[in-house]
Amino acid sequence: MDKTVWEKVQSLLPSIALRDCGMVYADTTEFMNIALDGRHFVIIRDEAERRFGMEDPKFWVKRCRDLETGEFFILKLVFHERFEQNIGSVAIQCYRSPEKESRILDLVRDDLRFMQGVTMRDTADNLVRILDMIRGKSLDNVIEDINADHRTYFHQFYPDILGKFIGACEAIAFLHDHGERHGDIRRDHIWVEHKTGNYRWIDFDYAYESTENPFGLDLFGLGNILLFITGQGVHTTHDLVASALRTDAVVQLEPADFSLIFPNRLVNLRKIFPYIPEFLNRVLLRFSAGTYVFYDTVEEMLQDLRLCLGRLS
Amino acid sequence: MHFKKILVAVDASENSARAVEYVGIMVGDTPGFEITLLHVERYPERDIFPDDTSWQDACREEGQNIRTFFSQAKAMLENKGVSPDIISIEYVKTSGGGTQRGSKGLGVAQHILKMHRDGGFGTVVVGRRGVSKAEEFLFGSVTTKIIHNAKDCTVWVVE
Numbered sequence: 001m002d003k004t005v006w007e008k009v010q011s012l013l014p015s016i017a018l019r020d021c022g023m024v025y026a027d028t029t030e031f032m033n034i035a036l037d038g039r040h041f042v043i044i045r046d047e048a049e050r051r052f053g054m055e056d057p058k059f060w061v062k063r064c065r066d067l068e069t070g071e072f073f074i075l076k077l078v079f080h081e082r083f084e085q086n087i088g089s090v091a092i093q094c095y096r097s098p099e100k101e102s103r104i105l106d107l108v109r110d111d112l113r114f115m116q117g118v119t120m121r122d123t124a125d126n127l128v129r130i131l132d133m134i135r136g137k138s139l140d141n142v143i144e145d146i147n148a149d150h151r152t153y154f155h156q157f158y159p160d161i162l163g164k165f166i167g168a169c170e171a172i173a174f175l176h177d178h179g180e181r182h183g184d185i186r187r188d189h190i191w192v193e194h195k196t197g198n199y200r201w202i203d204f205d206y207a208y209e210s211t212e213n214p215f216g217l218d219l220f221g222l223g224n225i226l227l228f229i230t231g232q233g234v235h236t237t238h239d240l241v242a243s244a245l246r247t248d249a250v251v252q253l254e255p256a257d258f259s260l261i262f263p264n265r266l267v268n269l270r271k272i273f274p275y276i277p278e279f280l281n282r283v284l285l286r287f288s289a290g291t292y293v294f295y296d297t298v299e300e301m302l303q304d305l306r307l308c309l310g311r312l313s
Numbered sequence: 314m315h316f317k318k319i320l321v322a323v324d325a326s327e328n329s330a331r332a333v334e335y336v337g338i339m340v341g342d343t344p345g346f347e348i349t350l351l352h353v354e355r356y357p358e359r360d361i362f363p364d365d366t367s368w369q370d371a372c373r374e375e376g377q378n379i380r381t382f383f384s385q386a387k388a389m390l391e392n393k394g395v396s397p398d399i400i401s402i403e404y405v406k407t408s409g410g411g412t413q414r415g416s417k418g419l420g421v422a423q424h425i426l427k428m429h430r431d432g433g434f435g436t437v438v439v440g441r442r443g444v445s446k447a448e449e450f451l452f453g454s455v456t457t458k459i460i461h462n463a464k465d466c467t468v469w470v471v472e
Binding site for chain 2: 008087088089090092093095097099100127163181207208209210211214216217220260261289294
């Protein structure tokens with residue numbers, strides 16, 4: 001390792017032994033420690049996503065420290081991955097595109113509804129995205145940590161959450177207006193900032209084949225999040241049966257009350273939470289198996305949600 | 314509207330081949346018909362390829378597929394007795410000859426409906442493979458959009 005770089009590592013991270021640092025790579029194809037155009041990063045660890053109770057390591061995403069400034073960053077390295085994603089019974093070919101994410105980072109520069117970062121090319125011309133850390137928690141964790149029964153949650157917390165979710169939908173509409181798609185809209189891809197409480201979108205690198213409805217997948221993702229925040233979680237047939245056995249409550253449910261894509265996920269939440277008003281429940285039902293009318297654009301959904309928020313407030 | 318002026322929207326799929334065959338059977342050598350085979354270009358997204366070379370190869374392959382389809386479709390119509398004089402071919406470019414780099418989605422149905430309006434076609438024909446409600450929600454459907462939005466014409470959906 002270069003002596004100057006090693007001195008910087010020692011001053012910033014004195015507990016690290018030289019053998020743990022290895023070489024400095026300017027070509028990130030072989031990644032461990034990285035130098036990009038005069039900036040040096042020391043890798044602290046690989047990032048991972050936690051989904052369905054499982055840790056999913058992302059070995060191409062590195063938490064690191066800038067040796068010059070001491071700041072923490074996330075480095076995303078090039079990883080051209082193709083895989084089949086199953087959404088309910090529908091299989092979709094999915095691709096990981098560093099070019100797409102880099103383009104969107106440029107588009108949303110200084111727009112704090114999105115993660116921020118810059119792209120640098122390594123000596124092998126790979127696009128390395130240097131992302132600012134967002135201090136906070138994912139939206140699903142924020143909702144799950146609210147310690148209240150649903151009625152209290154709905155009346156005391158939900159209007160504020162819906163207002164912020166509307167802001168997040170407006171951010172997605174902005175991408176669509178510029179011909180871009182988020183591509184991987186999930187409740188753990190909204191990061192809620194500790195300091196401000198702001199909702200910020202992360203991870204823009206999923207790309208798909210073009211279709212007649214280019215924004216359908218994004219809309220589907222937004223519908224899922226709306227369902228999650230309105231229900232204070234997901235309500236599956238399994239949970240409903242368990243709850244009915246516990247409380248002796250009888251609720252008549254039909255296949256049309258469930259999700260168009262996930263037939264075990266209840267969408268008609270008013271059937272179990274009767275204080276959810278009709279006007280809001282109607283928006284949810286647009287994502288149910290019983291619907292005949294789909295939202296074509298995020299703006300259509302936003303018009304309905306803004307009215308809901310006005311009436312709830 | 315001139316109902317004997319027929320617009321057949323095609324891609325290089327088997328569904329389109331069925332639609333062309335059906336039109337051939339219906340029209341045959343009956344006088345007064347005009348048939349236009351229309352293809353609206355939709356190149357693969359650049360984002361799903363690791364580099365320009367592999368993407369351009371895929372675009373070229375798509376272009377070749379539709380050229381082959383057009384000649385087979387013409388031959389199929391002529392085999393059914395349709396005169397070559399009443400068959401024309403339209404190729405609508407929508408993405409600047411394969412230079413589109415973004416994930417912009419261009420509505421094929423929109424282009425078909427514009428051609429129908431501008432060209433005064435009285436009949437629009439599309440092939441359909443049949444998609445589930447879930448697929449229609451996620452991906453959209455050219456056929457459904459045409460059925461919902463076409464005005465002053467007859468729509469033939471060949472399944």
